[in-house]
Amino acid sequence: RQRLVRVYNTKQKVQNEYDSEAAFVGQAMMLTSEGWAVMYTSNYSRGAEKHWEIVDHQGIIFTVEKSFQDSVSGLVYIKIAGDGFRGDISFLDWNTFDMSESLSSLSLRGVVPAAFDRLEENSESKQYELWKPRFFHTIVGDVSSGDVLIAENGAFVGFVNSDKKIIESWLISTQLQPLFEKEKNEYKALPLTGYRVEGVVVDDMFENIHGFLVTKSNTKASSTTVGAGDVILRIEGLPFDEVTSARVM
Numbered sequence: 001r002q003r004l005v006r007v008y009n010t011k012q013k014v015q016n017e018y019d020s021e022a023a024f025v026g027q028a029m030m031l032t033s034e035g036w037a038v039m040y041t042s043n044y045s046r047g048a049e050k051h052w053e054i055v056d057h058q059g060i061i062f063t064v065e066k067s068f069q070d071s072v073s074g075l076v077y078i079k080i081a082g083d084g085f086r087g088d089i090s091f092l093d094w095n096t097f098d099m100s101e102s103l104s105s106l107s108l109r110g111v112v113p114a115a116f117d118r119l120e121e122n123s124e125s126k127q128y129e130l131w132k133p134r135f136f137h138t139i140v141g142d143v144s145s146g147d148v149l150i151a152e153n154g155a156f157v158g159f160v161n162s163d164k165k166i167i168e169s170w171l172i173s174t175q176l177q178p179l180f181e182k183e184k185n186e187y188k189a190l191p192l193t194g195y196r197v198e199g200v201v202v203d204d205m206f207e208n209i210h211g212f213l214v215t216k217s218n219t220k221a222s223s224t225t226v227g228a229g230d231v232i233l234r235i236e237g238l239p240f241d242e243v244t245s246a247r248v249m
Helices: 176-182
Strands: 004-009 024-030 036-039 052-055 061-069 076-080 103-107 110-121 135-141 148-151 156-160 166-168 193-197 200-202 205-207 211-216
Touching: 052 076, 103 135, 135 166
Parallel strands: none
Antiparallel strands: 004 024, 004 052, 024 036, 036 076, 052 061, 061 076, 103 110, 103 148, 110 135, 148 156, 156 166, 193 211, 200 205
8 A cells, every 4th residue: 555645736735634535536556666656546636736735644744846637548547755755566467367356445434345247348449540449348346537447466557537437557557667767658659540341352352361451550560560450350460350450459
């Protein structure tokens, strides 16, 4: 729990005390020893950090230097003034994780059991950007928006959003390098748009294949690039999978 800190709004501070529910903004997971942390809150607005205070497990209060919201995940990254924070976070290995494994949800109410529920598609549009996540796992249990999910081995699974969907931790681990180097988030995956196909017609013959048909690309199709009209069959040596493609990309 030392890796978790709580974020409060000083506007709700009365006589140096917080009304825990009204003032509570969310709980943040420490990412670096330099003070970068990440959290989920459904009510973020630019400049809000000016009125935030951070309280750690010892009750020590810190201020927030800066914050920004990731437009892809909806998560809020904050830079806490200070140093020596816990930054040795363990991220879940999504390639080997067993979805039947039980989880723990950490919140103001303490630790409660939780579990994966079902997989939901984020958009009904047939065409989509391959690198953006489209599928989200929902969660069951007495969980609330902003709760932190931890696996049995202590690995960080992600945050619960306002729809009880999981914002998976790989969306955070892939942003650590730009966070360290540029103090911002950055996505560098190929900007490919298209849709899933189960077959294509080649020379008037139907071929039964499972892949991603590219309809928009910033390059022309060639032996070294992917362009409109190409069908992606494998990514990183693995057969194309709609659910995992964004993470693999």
